[in-house]
Amino acid sequence: MDFELSDAQRAFRDTAREFAAQELAPNAARWDAEGLFPREVLTRAGQLGFCGMYADERHGGLGLGRLDSALIFEELAAACTSTTAYLTIHNMATWLVTRWAQPAVAAHWGPRLTSGQTLASYCLTEPDAGSDAAALSTRATREHETYVLNGTKAFISGAGATDVLVVMARTGAEGAEGISAFLVPADTDGVSYGRNEEKLGWHSQPTRTVFLENVRIPADHLLGQEGEGFRIAMKALDGGRINIATCSIGVGRAALEAARRHLLERSQFKQKLASFQALRFKAAEMATDLVVARQMVRLAAAKLDGGSSQATVYCAMAKQIATDAGFRICNEALQLHGGYGYMREYPLERYLRDARVHQILEGTNEIMRVIISRRLLDEAFHEEVR
Amino acid sequence: MDFELSDAQRAFRDTAREFAAQELAPNAARWDAEGLFPREVLTRAGQLGFCGMYADERHGGLGLGRLDSALIFEELAAACTSTTAYLTIHNMATWLVTRWAQPAVAAHWGPRLTSGQTLASYCLTEPDAGSDAAALSTRATREHETYVLNGTKAFISGAGATDVLVVMARTGAEGAEGISAFLVPADTDGVSYGRNEEKLGWHSQPTRTVFLENVRIPADHLLGQEGEGFRIAMKALDGGRINIATCSIGVGRAALEAARRHLLERSQFKQKLASFQALRFKAAEMATDLVVARQMVRLAAAKLDGGSSQATVYCAMAKQIATDAGFRICNEALQLHGGYGYMREYPLERYLRDARVHQILEGTNEIMRVIISRRLLDEAFHEEVR
């Protein structure tokens, strides 16, 4: 057991911090205000390898572990949570493709995705299957050398601005076993989009409903085997949860830093805010919560890297604790800013808006409790989760 | 709508406060340490009418409302929560007898109970029917002019030291409709007791299991009609919940007052504790929580007094909020005392121990949520509860 970062990890972190300071931080408020999807900056992130962090090196990925990736994502998210959150989704989709696509398909799309030339969306959720992914009803029907997809996907990040869709669809019977995964080029006939949803936050990435109407793709665009889709989706989600949790750590850290500066600069009643004990205690609690959350995320990432059979439950724990802590810290930092916190001139209200959805996405935090309690109460694994 | 106490209410409160200061406060720590059930003091409380506060005047009760009674109980509980909690149970049982016993039985037992000469226990819970009271399995079988009772009652306050048992038993089929209520003189053959349970708190009242083995009582000791027992029990519980909530208000108030004194007296780092802002904020939150909880209790009591069809849900709300607040305030007051709070020399650790069970008794606070959500989600009453 060793809690120190290695030299390589420090180097990745520093590179990411520098990129974030140059490319993300100066633009985040504007992207939010104007609803801009920063395609070019994402491509530049790709040049550093950040579009395929844990994709394998054969396909142009960095081949990093999840723990290493978390260090990078934290730095980026501290500068622009919304953009980084999209980037984590792209990374998840990229990993899926490089890991499960058939060789020719992987060879074609892998380098494009890992380099960030091509961007991806992940299409799992449906209007009537939110938390209950196994109930999805989008169908993929085999017709000779093609699959034909029909259905509707909801809350799709990046949709309309991305080039590739990773789609979960039903090829078999009801339930989890009937689901398969597909790579769908976004320009395929029959793919259309709903309007860009107006949201509380995450304004630098579009969210749209994706309609699939007789979308015909080559049969080799199946990822993995038929019926393997749910398992693939769940594996992707484990990592996705760490990613989104990391985004909460990043934004929470940025909020804490802003609060710290404000406390040291602003005076009331002829004293610096930093001299009021009640505010000091609040800052101490925020900092402690942040460290707790970060530890949980790193623990879960290490479990995933180590192939632990309990990785799923650790990922669920990390997602719940870190996204709750992230929102709470942002909200408290806003409060410490008083009226200024409510204004767009300061980043706090943006942090609050962006962090809020992390408690909902990639499985709501209620679903995290379902996962955790199922493992710890119903199954025999209790002893191992410590 | 009027939030002021009437002159009569102030008078009751003042009488109770005086009694509490003279008879309860000086002895509470000793009763706790030695596990003494203060029978004589309870009889003296009876002389002031406190053993039959909301029993009718014909039977020697004061005929007060629940709101009036709550004012009295709060004063007593601030001096000795454990004893007052027992007293509230006695009041509940007394009310049950005077309200539902047949005239001759009420005429015999009523004045004895309201005067405090005779003390009562309330026997609802069973080892296998805690939250699920309708599943109780104690049976009462009619044989000519008698009922014969068999079964086991758990967690009975006062048992072994009281003279009368109010017992819920099954006379009919399964479920709530098969339950009837009985008055059982404690000296009836076949009544026996388990050992005095060792508990975290509530040491001034014994808690025992009550065994009923062929306990034969006259048929006129039935309270209300056959099959009416569950309804009676639930009505009693509405009031019981306000009572126990009030006990939490009382002990919370005592804890807050102790904390206040300590903050004003104790110095650290060459300053009074009362000058540290973080501790000041904590005290402010405790005080606010106390006022919130007290308002909820009074609101619920007023709903019960007014015969509101929603009284049950308000009582459940009050019980949950006030018993949670009471424990939290005691716990925070203990913390504000530092090491002293952990010692028996100070009352805080006793407050904590006594307040803890209020979150469990008279329906756990989880059951309160079941009641509230059932009404507000499942039934059509939503609009009225505001």
Next chain:
Amino acid sequence: MDFELSDTQRDAQQRARAFAERELAPHAARWDAEGTFPRDALTQAARLGYCGLYAESRQGGLGLGRLDATLVFEELAAACPSTAAYLTIHNMVAWVASRWADTEHASSWARRLTSGHSLASYCLSEPEAGSDAASLRTTATRDGNDYVLEGTKAFVSGSGVTEALLVIARTGASGAQGLTAFLIPASTRGIQLGPPEEKLGWRNQPTRTVHFERVRVPADLRLGQEGEGFRIAMQALDGERVNLAICSVGAAQAALDAARQHLHRRSQFNRKLAGFQSVQFKFAGMATDLVAARQMARLAASMLDSRSPQATVYCAMAKQVATDTGFRICNEALQLHGGYGYLRRYPLERYLRDTRVHQILGGTNEIMRVIVSRYLLDEVTAGGGDGL
């Protein structure tokens, strides 16, 4: 002690609800999206007396108690928290004007406010004096029959669309005793407005910084005496804290109602959300906390009505509890909606944005704790739990 609403109170509540459902609810989302100040709806509200609910009747107000006013504000806030909150600010100013106007000139303005012919903004906070009102720097210097104002006021709600400004400025020495209140026509020369602030919520009312550069105000628009300004401002704030508390309650009630509908409509895992016990428990907790918050707001309002010496403490308690609870309930209702809660198509994210500022305005909730702890720990006569 009596917790039931009278028939008159119920009528007032019902009338407000009907008005809110008709005039506010259908437009609230649009006003928010487009940043539209709902002038017409406020004019409609004025016809029901809602621009001078507790202003004195001799100046055209309804002369209601604060408790009665909470019934109205709660209903309006359930339909549009931002509009209701602005209206509470206007009512606060109208009340101050009606109570302290002692010249014909000032009274004419008071009547314009209570009738809603003119709308008002409140200029108290300054960039360097948020929580610490006694340290205000804006000055009002007597010059013949006028006062000349110099200074800057921050976070002024409604500024730019309102006709009257209640301004607290310094006429004397430093500290609380040197402050004086003025009612100033917004069109007075020398008043400069900053750009409208971009905000998380309260987007249908503009918020601006207001600069006073040699603003000349006739002395007969002074409210009360010189040096009385801090006391007036604090009394106004007591009432406004109750108002913000009840606006949070109203918004939270709307959020709870929305959640209830959603739980009955939406299914997951082949079961209505309302059928999951964890959801039921969450809902029960929200409902309980909401009832408690409403009680606190009403209790504090009634303390104001009966001029209790502890009213300030209770107003502070009510503001802290109800605005914290209100935001939490809106946030939990959003969570119960899952992804939909995050979308503008549903009202939850707006409730969250609009209620958030209630924890900050009218004295932050930290300042509320300062007030309560001061009473609890510093005042000689205060009791602990007993004195409350």
Next chain:
Amino acid sequence: MDFELSDTQRDAQQRARAFAERELAPHAARWDAEGTFPRDALTQAARLGYCGLYAESRQGGLGLGRLDATLVFEELAAACPSTAAYLTIHNMVAWVASRWADTEHASSWARRLTSGHSLASYCLSEPEAGSDAASLRTTATRDGNDYVLEGTKAFVSGSGVTEALLVIARTGASGAQGLTAFLIPASTRGIQLGPPEEKLGWRNQPTRTVHFERVRVPADLRLGQEGEGFRIAMQALDGERVNLAICSVGAAQAALDAARQHLHRRSQFNRKLAGFQSVQFKFAGMATDLVAARQMARLAASMLDSRSPQATVYCAMAKQVATDTGFRICNEALQLHGGYGYLRRYPLERYLRDTRVHQILGGTNEIMRVIVSRYLLDEVTAGGGDGL
């Protein structure tokens, strides 16, 4: 970065668990009820090296790291929180003795402690100096080859049954620089004990006030130099905070395990408690918080092991989080047991009583916030979230 325990660590953990289940768990309830100090069990523990886990090996300690020690303490605390907590205090003193003993006399005591032949108490707090250790008033005046101690120490765990006292006393000017550490045989003339305190928990270890009246101590029992006492005390406290944190984790794990069993055993409404979703969610929250608390304790321990300059901050964080979490989990596990949780027949109420003091001892959790906020807000080099 590596989160897995090594094989050696797992072995140590398993050995501790086996010891705890055999020697502590069967007796913990009785020791609590009867107030029995478990001398025999501690002697058994000493055979495994548990009386000098991280004491220096040249003085007979095992010389383990703090992280390794947490593995042992956690297992012991899961069986008997009070005994484990006392043992952490003994280990702290044994470490101080082993680290700073620089005379043969002092070293002989250090070896007695690490071997468990003698047990130790820690005398730091005074009636008027709880959180504020720098203001200690107990004096040690040099007189020839001796020091003469005068003063009173409060809340001394184990006093009356232990053979050695680590005492921090004032040899110089006021403030932190004037303090010095001594290791004093408990049998020394002039040491007077107050009556055992009645406490909420930790009932199998006596707590007393210790009075020093002209207590003459040979100078070769001084630990470190004159003026080094505060630094020694603070270093000892850093480690003890991690120890208390992990003892809370151990107790909470035991409470969680008990709750899990109960939920599978007990039925209500014809269903196992484990089948109710609200119960499942509560349980999930407890488990998650427990894992997080354990991580924090281990992180802080590893900071001590690597002598990180921020170790004090992390120890403070870990102590606050883990002791708050530990108490909360014990309390929630009690609640999940319903009425049974309140009875002594079940261990929950004991866990609650025993863990409660961890939020107070070793610096209250309020003092932990003081430490963290000082680092965050006052130190020039500190970052915000980034520097952590």
